[in-house]
Amino acid sequence: MMLDNQLSSALSKPEIDGENLYSEGSAAANGLVSCNVCHGLSDSGEEYCLDCGSKLAVRIKHSVQKTLALLIASVIFYIPANLYPIMQTKVLGSTLENSILSGVLLFLEEGAYFVAGVIFVASIIIPITKMLAIYWLCRSVMSSKPIKRQELTKLYALTEFIGKWSMIDVFVVAILVALIQVGNLMTITPGLAAASFAIVVILTMCSAQCFDSRLLWDKAQ
Amino acid sequence: MSKKIACSGCDLLIQLPPQVGEHNKLCCPRCQHTITRGHPNALGYALSIVFSSLMALALSYNFVFIAFEVNAQSREISLIQATLVLYDQAYYFLAALVLILTLVCPLLYLLLLLRVLIPLKLGMKGQRLTYVATLIKRLVPWLMVDVFLIGVLVALIKMWSLANLSFGLSFWAYILFVLQFSYLLYLVDQFKLWRWVNDAR
Numbered sequence: 001m002m003l004d005n006q007l008s009s010a011l012s013k014p015e016i017d018g019e020n021l022y023s024e025g026s027a028a029a030n031g032l033v034s035c036n037v038c039h040g041l042s043d044s045g046e047e048y049c050l051d052c053g054s055k056l057a058v059r060i061k062h063s064v065q066k067t068l069a070l071l072i073a074s075v076i077f078y079i080p081a082n083l084y085p086i087m088q089t090k091v092l093g094s095t096l097e098n099s100i101l102s103g104v105l106l107f108l109e110e111g112a113y114f115v116a117g118v119i120f121v122a123s124i125i126i127p128i129t130k131m132l133a134i135y136w137l138c139r140s141v142m143s144s145k146p147i148k149r150q151e152l153t154k155l156y157a158l159t160e161f162i163g164k165w166s167m168i169d170v171f172v173v174a175i176l177v178a179l180i181q182v183g184n185l186m187t188i189t190p191g192l193a194a195a196s197f198a199i200v201v202i203l204t205m206c207s208a209q210c211f212d213s214r215l216l217w218d219k220a221q
Numbered sequence: 222m223s224k225k226i227a228c229s230g231c232d233l234l235i236q237l238p239p240q241v242g243e244h245n246k247l248c249c250p251r252c253q254h255t256i257t258r259g260h261p262n263a264l265g266y267a268l269s270i271v272f273s274s275l276m277a278l279a280l281s282y283n284f285v286f287i288a289f290e291v292n293a294q295s296r297e298i299s300l301i302q303a304t305l306v307l308y309d310q311a312y313y314f315l316a317a318l319v320l321i322l323t324l325v326c327p328l329l330y331l332l333l334l335l336r337v338l339i340p341l342k343l344g345m346k347g348q349r350l351t352y353v354a355t356l357i358k359r360l361v362p363w364l365m366v367d368v369f370l371i372g373v374l375v376a377l378i379k380m381w382s383l384a385n386l387s388f389g390l391s392f393w394a395y396i397l398f399v400l401q402f403s404y405l406l407y408l409v410d411q412f413k414l415w416r417w418v419n420d421a422r
Contacts, residue, residue, distance in 0.1 A: 025251075027227035027234050034227035037355050038415045041227060051419065052351040107379075115378050118371070153230055153252045164365050167322070171365075171372030172379075174319045178298055178306040179287065179380060190307070195314050205362060217231040217252070 023217040028058045036060065063212040064138050070207035071134050077200045078127065085191035087173050092186075099193060100124065100169065122168040123197070130166070130204050133159045134211065141215045149216050156213045163205045170198045229411075230254030247412075257412035264417065268338045270405045271331050277398035278328065285389030289380070300391055322365040327402060330360050334409065341421040354418045358411060370399045 022028035032041045033056045040051035049056050060066075085097035098106060100123050107116035133155055140147040173194045180188045224237040228249035241247045241259035248255050260266065281300055288297040304324075307316035333353050340347035347353075373395075380386060 023232065025234055026232035028232055030234055032227065032234070034229070034232060037358060038351065038418075039226060039229055039411065040415070040419075041225060051415075052355060054355065112378065115375055118375050149231075150252065153254070157230070157254070160362075164362070164368055165371075167365055167368050168372045168375065170315070171319065171323075171369050172376045174303050174307055174315060175373055175376040176379065177310070177312075178303040179289070179376065181296075181306060189310065190312055190315055195312075198315065198318055209362065213230050213252075214232040217233075 021218060022058070023214075026214070026217065028214075028218075033058050059214055059218075060210065060212040063210055063215060064141055066210040067134060067207050068138050070203050070210060071131060071138075074200050074203035074207060075131060077196050077203065078131075081193045081196035081200050084193040084196065086169065086193040086197065087176065087191050088189045090187045090189075097191065100197070119169055119172070122166055126162050126166045127200060127204065130159055130163060130208070134204070134207055137211055137213075137216070141219070147216065147219060149219070152216050153213050156208075156211065156216075159208050163201070163208055166201045166204075167198070170194055170201070226256070226412075228252060228254055228256065255410075257410050258408075260408065263408060263413055264338065264341060267334070267405065267409050268342055270401050270408070271334050271338065274398055274401040274405060275331055277394050277401060278331070280394035281391045281398055282324070284391040284394070286391040286395070287377070287386060288389055289384040289386045291384045297389070300395065319369075322363060323369045326360055326363045327366050330357060330364060333357050333360070334405075337414070337417055337421065341417050345421075347418075347421045350418045350421055354414055357414060361406070364402075364406065366399050366402055370396065 027034045027041060028044070031044050033044045033046065034041055035049040035052060035054060035056060037054040038049060038052040040049055042050050042056060044058065046056055048054065082100055084099065086100050086103060087098055089096045089098070100119075104116050104120045104124070107113075107119065137152060137156055137159070140152055173188075173190050176188050177190055180186055226235050226237055227233065228235055228251065230249055231252040231254065233249055233251045235249060235256075238247070241257060243259050243261050246255050246258040284299065285297045286300045286302075288295065290296075301324075304316050304320045307319065333356055336353050337347065337350055337357075340350075377386065
């Protein structure tokens, strides 16, 4: 498998010692290890950080593998998150079920364009963009072609920043459930999609945290 | 002592300037990752903001958050009910999620930060500060009070046409809390945090 070969070559790289494996001017190329927790510098021979005592690694171990594994898990959870209803509204005995997408469409029909926009961006645009961005970052680390390191590093920073904002929809459902418990006229209950979607957000956040942007700079240009 | 640091974005070795001036920020020359921002009295500011956010947080969980009327029935809810109602209806995962992301993590963050800042301010040696700072670093991505506030606003816009809404004291306290908390996160970056920890050890 081509992907396997690329993956193993990208992953085995940090384990072989040598100068040109790390980017020029980097701590790693100068025989130093930057602690992933406290960012203090230690000699690359050390096993534990001298400042904070955490285990040292020149780069996050198996970064691409972990990132991709969590990404695939989040893609799997994204399917029920879109197919099942995110909330059920019961008004006077009749039940209305809304998935994420049908909820957005409903807001549009009601003319609530702002709310529709916020939910659309937070629940559809951000998660999909984020998943694609993480995949693209992993691909760039694995590929043998020259990459745009500056832009990709910015993309990674953006991915980390927007991650938590997808949680808006889950919170909206939680607040609506708490608010609308008015007698027997109307009740709202969360659907299966709310939990699945929350898991998607958590998994993509973990996935982004596993990615090591320094790998982008280690690639020879 | 010539102090060097490796950029956490691209691992470039950077010679640290003696100090970062006010309104300046220290960026990695290669990947433009912002390492820290200069502030004349970050420690004092951080400490006072931690105290005032704790007060705002206490206010926002102890009074009426939103009151509303529908068909002559009125109802008042507090902030904690967003969790409790979910719990009562046996949506344990969602209840735990909301509670952890919007209350437990932010509160823990504030208390742990206090645990670092107070010994430093008093010029004492702190115990196990690296452990505390590691916990703080792990907590930071999971602080979602700002996301929760936007969620509240979206839910309220949706409810606006259905009910006669009015905001309680807790609502305004919560907005105040989120503003202060966001500024605190902006002010206390990883660089400052670990420098403080190393100073207080």
